[in-house]
Amino acid sequence: MKCPYCNAEMMTGILKSGRYIQFQEIENGKKKEEYLVAKSYMSGAKMEGALCPQCKKIIVDIALVEQPPTR
Secondary structure: OEOOOOOOEOEEEEEEEOOEEEEEEEEOOEEEEEEEEEEOOOOOEEEEEEEEOOOOEEEEOOOOOEOOOOO
């Protein structure tokens, strides 16, 4: 896969964490909503993705596990 930012060849692999992978939204330096994008209680949370060693970007496809509460 070619990197959409710098056109270098990307490495495919797995992004992994202990139990959860979360994304914290930040707006104007303040924490906003938090999104749970992967979880696992036994073997650790894992997501397939691609990493560009040239421009240091990671691309992953996510399916949100839990949506944040609506305001």
